[in-house]
Amino acid sequence: MALPFLAEAGSTPRIFNFASGPGVMPAAVLAQAQRELFDWNGSGLSMLELPFTGEDFKSVMWRAQDSLRALLAVPDNYRILFMHGGASAQFSLLPLNLLGGAERADYLETGYWSRRAVTEARRYCAVNIAASTGGTDFDRMPVQEELHLDPGAAYCHYTSNETANGVQFHRVPDSGAVPLVADMTSDFLSRPLDIARYGMIYASSQKNIGPAGFTVVIVREDLLGRAHPATPTLFDYRMQAEAGSLLNTPVTFAIYLAGLVFQWLAERGGVAAMECRSLARSAQLYRAIDASVGFYRCPVQPAHRSRMNVCFMLADSALTPLFLSGAARHGLVNLKGHSMLGGVRASLYNAMPDEGVSALTAFMRKFAEEHAHHV
């Protein structure tokens, strides 16, 4: 049983996984999953084999939902759903569920993922781009004064953290009386939230929640029951809310692991502690970039930089493959930027050990020293 980044010096080398998702999981959670893989809780069965209608799995499911409600202080008038399909499914399911006869929705266009959400929403309604930062290559998030909101919109959608572009909202946009909807896939559980400001938030599981497998939807009760008639029953928020997300077999193992992650998070001070960590760690990395006198460059304006996905370029882009292969030899893996954007991306999800960030900044300094003549 190898515990990569808990291993003693000289044994298994430390591997730090900077993937944008699926990404690093807490070693303690993996260790528990490994221990229990053949025999969950003395049942003699693997969690992978437990029927979802049995009391054993249901207790795991309810505990995971209760833990999440506690972690984020989700008010009683919000339902927590565990849905199939990933956040990309929500790009369609959101308009299908929330338009409710309205024909317009507001979208903030702030990078690769919000654009994907817009493309899909246009198949269902007229999209008002309430603001776009595309003119400056998504180097910042829009400020409140820039938003041109449509009071007749069914909802206003934004992406709290653009995983591919490395740009993040550090405040909540104000959409007035129009329900605010956020795709929080890549910064969910990285900081406290005032859920009451939202009509709905959603986040797929393969970043700070656990492995790939399901999507958390937190939706205000009064928004349920508006689904378009063509909405598959399984993807109707109201139907899933009434069935406790058990309309059909959920992705049981992913939910079990998420429950362990929620518990791990709670034991480490919850989302407030995660916010402190992500602030400190991302600041350490951005300092290393900014201190490189142009060797590394982060195109995102400082006030809008992501604390989860730190994206940067090498001034000499021809050095990028060398940087990535050298980093991998130092146990710093999956640092390649999004396929559409290139460069380097370091994802600093909750489960990334602080040592991983220190090791990366040390490697960056060393690499820059060795290759500085290229600038």
Add this chain to the structure above:
Amino acid sequence: MALPFLAEAGSTPRIFNFASGPGVMPAAVLAQAQRELFDWNGSGLSMLELPFTGEDFKSVMWRAQDSLRALLAVPDNYRILFMHGGASAQFSLLPLNLLGGAERADYLETGYWSRRAVTEARRYCAVNIAASTGGTDFDRMPVQEELHLDPGAAYCHYTSNETANGVQFHRVPDSGAVPLVADMTSDFLSRPLDIARYGMIYASSQKNIGPAGFTVVIVREDLLGRAHPATPTLFDYRMQAEAGSLLNTPVTFAIYLAGLVFQWLAERGGVAAMECRSLARSAQLYRAIDASVGFYRCPVQPAHRSRMNVCFMLADSALTPLFLSGAARHGLVNLKGHSMLGGVRASLYNAMPDEGVSALTAFMRKFAEEHAHHV
């Protein structure tokens, strides 16, 4: 590391899991998953943490799809998709993808699950019940002569094995020129298939494929590209076929385990060998029922009995809870019948060891002897 049903006598008791799904998985697959949980293939990372866009996961994905194609001799003009959402999602996605402007579809109504498929299909089109065995409580499958097929139907849907009712087709219905579509969730990979007779088949993963997490769709290429405009892009068969089922993050760990199960199956003689085993094992169990002179009773006509889900009742239904708790004390668990139907259900998926079936029949005989005065 406990290996329940490989354990030596006197150590961990043997547990046999008869759940209808998620259900028993091969012990060898669980053992490999446990070994590799912290370090997949020397990567230093868990399969749970691998990015889905990386070569490592992609090789796992393609190998799983290739293995499945080989196991079932899937012809080249069929695409294999790994979809999110379970078979219940396909109840909606099938009409959304295959109606293609037609307004009618044929459905064979043969039990609980085909009824669920019909209910959902009625939301999208006029359903012609080409045959129903509801008049005799689904005690058999319809014969070819009973089918009243609609030549204008977009497709003809049937459920090859009714998991809740314990009734199974042992031949393929003939739908003429109308594409035949089968929900094979609970008997997929339990016998060879002549794929060319089908327009499409689908099966969710939590029976003979692996854990809960995804749905296999095998669809003939000429049926792609007919999706209703309201179909979410992620659930459009053509889009997923073009993207190699990588339109968004798939449920990576479930696909990895499925690949291991496919390999395990191939090493044991493939689906032809599984058919022999399931014939022998189900016959053993039905013999025990029929030999009990009325103590146990299988309501399904012998020629239509399921080889995967053996459903039976106790003549004195008041004894059922005692039977179930006694069985559980003997390590025979999850034998409770479907919540709508009661009674007992023993699911004999490929991963059930033969010893489990022997242990169950032995317990049944013993229980009947002890309680025969109740009849």
